[in-house]
Amino acid sequence: MSSPSDLTDAHRLLSMGRCTASDLIEDALARAHGEAARAFVRHFDAQARSAAFAADRAREAGAPLPSLAGMAISVKDLFDVAGQPTTAGSRVLQGRPAATTDAAAVARLRRAGAALVGHTHMTEFAFSGVGWNPHSPMPANPVTLALDATTPRIPGGSSSGAAVSVATGAAWAALGSDTGGSIRIPAALQGLVGFKCTARRVPLQGCIPLSPTLDTACAITRSVRDAVRMHEVLADRTVARRERPWPLWRLAVPRTLMLDGLEPAVARSFEAALDRLRQAGARIDEIDLPELAELVSLQARCSFAAVESWTWHRDLLATREAEYDPRVAQRIRKGQDVPASDYLTLQQARADWIQRVEARTAGFDALLSPTVPCVAPPIIGLADDDDVFFRTNALLLRNPSVVNLLDGCAITLPCHRPGDWPVGLMLWAGAERDDDLLTLAGAVEAALA
Structure with a gap:
């Protein structure tokens, strides 16, 4: 039997009795302890095997299988898993008592039968799009390493280990968070699918916050159909897929900002993807x-991430700042002296900005952009050069963070040709348009295949 192509395929084969969940989980755990070892900060082997065993017994008994029955799913080290500590990639939280209950999103995964394989590596407190963390070795991008073994490249962040776990086969899907692109950036750089739903769709209880205004709990997967499956579990809802022929979709490519300074590999893959969609009949x-173009001035006085993270971290910084990643502490401290008036002004300005963007794009079903304007940058230089690090971080966050500020939804899917550097195509829209976006993404994925 050939290996399953994605989570949906694995679930189908399991339901047919063509494979066992126990065999699948052993393969995933071997990868989690092998080629994906750096992607994990702790492993949940016993409970993963238990969930797989339960799925096998249910299938043998003829019981209907839940949507994630026995499937390997990784969890970003930001979400509580009962019986495990949650450390958010930080030394500051080492020694923290184990969680007594699951985070809301984790509880939904568990109810769907997921075999949770471990907590994954991340940027400390989810505060960058690079994936760098000085406290634990950053996993190299496994997809680019296969193309060029001489130059290890970043995995993207902040859900770095989440994407690596999926790219290496240590998990079929990964629970992560997206505050300014933290799901979509690593997915794009590793040739995966990352869906950022409308933020309010998935509860954040039991998740260490970065910016409650912008934080979104969502997943990285291998395919759009897996993204739909994971979203239905995490949001506890059924996606209404309203299929329509290509001429009835109206799509737009915004020229402002999103296309600035594209690396040649990204520009080529993006333009080729648009050509393929037009050939399929897309307008x-x-x-x-x-x-x-207003985004810099909009956030000139303060940002949601700085102000809201300072609120959560101020007591820890007062006593244990030396244990933080200095770059993370620096960004959090930018919220220290922000007047309440500036924060309230930012909220009002954002609401006005959202209204104007939605009015200008009202005639379109979705917008298309490169997920990030570059391919995965080399790791070398990031550790010791702050200028390189912050320039790289800003570049990676530029396009995807637009959607978080819009309070919208977005999905990245690979648009490069086999053997080329991974490049992500981002489809995005305003709030509560998740179902149409997922439907469109399925059609795009098929057209690009």
């Missing part, structure tokens, strides 16, 4: 979206 307009 794609290029538009100006001047509101995107």
Whole structure:
């Protein structure tokens, strides 16, 4: 039997009795302890095997299998898992008592039968898109390493280990978070699918916050159909897929900001993807979206991430700042002296900005952009050069963070040709348009295959 292509395929084979969940989980655990070892900060082998065993017994008994029955799912070290500590990639939280209950998102995964394989590596407190963490070795991007073994490249962040766990086969899907692109960046850099739903769709209880205004609990997968499956579990809802022929979709490519300074490999893959979609019958307009040029001035006085993270971290920073990643502490401290008036002004300005963006894009079903403007940068230089690090981080966050500020939804899917550097195509729209976006993403995935 050939290996399953994705989570949905594995579930189908399990339901047919063509494989066992126990065999699948042993393969995943071997990878988690082998090639994906750096992707994990702790392993949940016993409970993963237990969930797989329960799925096998249910199938043998003829019971219907839940949607994630015995399937290997990794969890970002930001979400509570009962019986395990949650450390958010930080030394500051080492020694923290184990969680007594699951985070809301984890509880939904468990109810769907997921075999949780471990907590994954991440940027400390989820505060960058690079994936760098000085407290634990960053896993190299396994997809680019296969293309060029001489130059290890970043996995992307902050859900770095989450993406690596999926790319290496240590998990079929990964629970992570997205505050400014932390799901979509690593997914794009590793040729995976990352869906950022409308933030309010999935509860954040039991998840260490970065910015409650922008934080989104969501998943990295191998396919769009897996993204739908994971979203239905995490959001506890059924996606309404309203299929339609290509000429009835109206799509737009915003020229403002999103196409600035694209690396040649990204530009080539993006343009080739647009050509393929047009050949399939898609109607794609290029538009100006001047509101995107306002983002720097909008956040000139303060950002949601700085102000809201300072609120959570101020007591820890007062006593244990020396144990933080200095780059993370530096960004959190930017919220220290922000007046309440500036924070309230930012909230009001954001609401006005959202209204204007939605008015300008109202005639379109979705917008198309490169997920990030570059391929995965080399790791070398990031550790010792702050200028390189912050320039790289800003570049990675530039495009995806637009959607978080919009309070919208977005999905990245690979658009490069086999053998090329991984490049992500981002489809995005305003709030509560998740179902149409997922439907469209399925059609795009098929057109690009």
